[in-house]
Amino acid sequence: MTTDHHAVTARRIPQLIPHRLLRGRVAHHPAVLEEAERRSRNFQLRLADRITTFAGSMNFVWIHAALFAVWMLFLEKSPWPSLTLVVSLEAIFLSTFVMIGQNRQAAFQQAKADHDFEVQDLELKTNTDLTRQIHLLTVELHRRLIDRPASDLPDPTLATSDGEAPRAQGTVRRGHSS
Numbered sequence: 001m002t003t004d005h006h007a008v009t010a011r012r013i014p015q016l017i018p019h020r021l022l023r024g025r026v027a028h029h030p031a032v033l034e035e036a037e038r039r040s041r042n043f044q045l046r047l048a049d050r051i052t053t054f055a056g057s058m059n060f061v062w063i064h065a066a067l068f069a070v071w072m073l074f075l076e077k078s079p080w081p082s083l084t085l086v087v088s089l090e091a092i093f094l095s096t097f098v099m100i101g102q103n104r105q106a107a108f109q110q111a112k113a114d115h116d117f118e119v120q121d122l123e124l125k126t127n128t129d130l131t132r133q134i135h136l137l138t139v140e141l142h143r144r145l146i147d148r149p150a151s152d153l154p155d156p157t158l159a160t161s162d163g164e165a166p167r168a169q170g171t172v173r174r175g176h177s178s
Contacts, residue, residue: 031112052101055094
């Protein structure tokens with residue numbers, strides 16, 4: 001069984017990296033695309049995205065488990081002081097990347113909310129205008145059909161398209177009822 005390397009890679013790596021979002025064929029929210037373009041222009045943000053993506057993967061967990069096991073079992077007799085220092089420094093840096101990711105998510109959510117508000121506001125204004133136009137048309141139809149003088153109404157004694165004279169509601173003809 002052969003697999004497309006790009007398809008396998010796309011499944012493993014989340015689509016949070018801006019250049020992958022911009023190159024993809026999937027339709028995204030305009031706020032997502034705008035944020036991806038903004039992040040792709042800044043080297044520091046691209047680097048932070050890549051580190052955050054890697055640090056949030058199982059590969060990160062397995063590599064660290066293997067490195068720490070080798071360190072503790074084979075490299076040092078008493079690894080705890082230096083291991084504690086390394087793990088603490090790594091935790092400091094990773095927590096910073098987590099906060100960067102949270103800030104990015106908050107900025108994205110705000111941009112999406114702003115975009116959604118603008119779209120909904122425009123839709124509300126359009127619906128309000130349409131409702132006003134429908135009201136004006138209804139008033140005009142009412143004025144023309146119901147409020148016009150009796151002399152302007154069609155003669156009820158004239159024949160209809162089927163050749164019969166129109167009858168008043170509730171009247172009965174021979175053998176028929178209405």
